[in-house]
Amino acid sequence: MSGTERSGVVGMSKDFARVLALGDDALIAAQRLAEWCSRAPEMEEDIALANIALDQLGAARLFLTYAGELEGRGRDEDDLAYLRDDGEFRNALLVELDNGDFAVTIGKLLFLAIYQRLAYQRLSAGPDARLAGIAAKARKESAYHAEHAALWTVRLGDGTDESHRRMQAAVDALWPYTHELFEGDVDGNLVALREPWLAEITAVLDEATLTRPADGWAPSGGRRGVHTEELSKLLAEMQVLHRAHPGATW
Numbered sequence: 115m116s117g118t119e120r121s122g123v124v125g126m127s128k129d130f131a132r133v134l135a136l137g138d139d140a141l142i143a144a145q146r147l148a149e150w151c152s153r154a155p156e157m158e159e160d161i162a163l164a165n166i167a168l169d170q171l172g173a174a175r176l177f178l179t180y181a182g183e184l185e186g187r188g189r190d191e192d193d194l195a196y197l198r199d200d201g202e203f204r205n206a207l208l209v210e211l212d213n214g215d216f217a218v219t220i221g222k223l224l225f226l227a228i229y230q231r232l233a234y235q236r237l238s239a240g241p242d243a244r245l246a247g248i249a250a251k252a253r254k255e256s257a258y259h260a261e262h263a264a265l266w267t268v269r270l271g272d273g274t275d276e277s278h279r280r281m282q283a284a285v286d287a288l289w290p291y292t293h294e295l296f297e298g299d300v301d302g303n304l305v306a307l308r309e310p311w312l313a314e315i316t317a318v319l320d321e322a323t324l325t326r327p328a329d330g331w332a333p334s335g336g337r338r339g340v341h342t343e344e345l346s347k348l349l350a351e352m353q354v355l356h357r358a359h360p361g362a363t364w
Contacts, residue, residue: 145352272323
């Protein structure tokens with residue numbers, strides 16, 4: 115693991131931390147999905163993943179803009195996206211992991227999208243009207259993301275011997291990282307979403323003839339700013355232009 119908590123984010127308000135984590139999950143997921151542009155196994159999937167990445171980016175912009183307002187330090191969405199170091203990001207470790215093969219990317223999307231849809235649904239009925247509005251919009255997009263990932267999971271899991279092997283390997287490798295999605299108190303009651311999330315995931319895995327892994331090792335730290343080296347590399351690529359030309363517009 116690399117990255118530590120920076121003094122500038124210790125003691126952040128609960129509301130700011132909550133919205134920042136939602137924005138960071140979406141932002142880093144968008145960056146990873148965008149890496150598939152021109153590399154997906156078929157043209158339609160190339161376009162589909164790019165569109166999902168854009169959906170995630172759109173949600174990230176709304177969450178980060180609101181996070182900046184809650185923080186009250188004058189930082190906007192660009193400041194939060196491009197001018198923070200890895201230790202200041204609050205995304206779950208799952209979204210920063212390398213794409214791996216196509217099965218790994220589909221597994222990541224399945225686990226994240228179902229979590230996001232459930233989380234956004236709860237937030238859309240919450241007392242924070244601004245957050246509820248953002249979540250209501252993002253929920254509709256997440257429903258499509260979850261459906262898309264589920265269809266591919268079944269297609270790969272219940273396909274050839276090789277596609278089944280790769281999809282099961284992806285699920286096994288990613289499963290430990292799913293626990294962090296429900297860790298702590300990022301949004302008060304999101305920990306309660308694990309049971310409905312498990313029910314949906316189990317149904318998809320069963321249809322795909324895949325085995326749900328047993329719970330065990332559960333890496334965490336992303337919500338506290340402790341990340342893998344993979345996030346540092348991702349941020350170096352994502353932030354280089356903005357940092358090289360601060361304040362530039364076109």
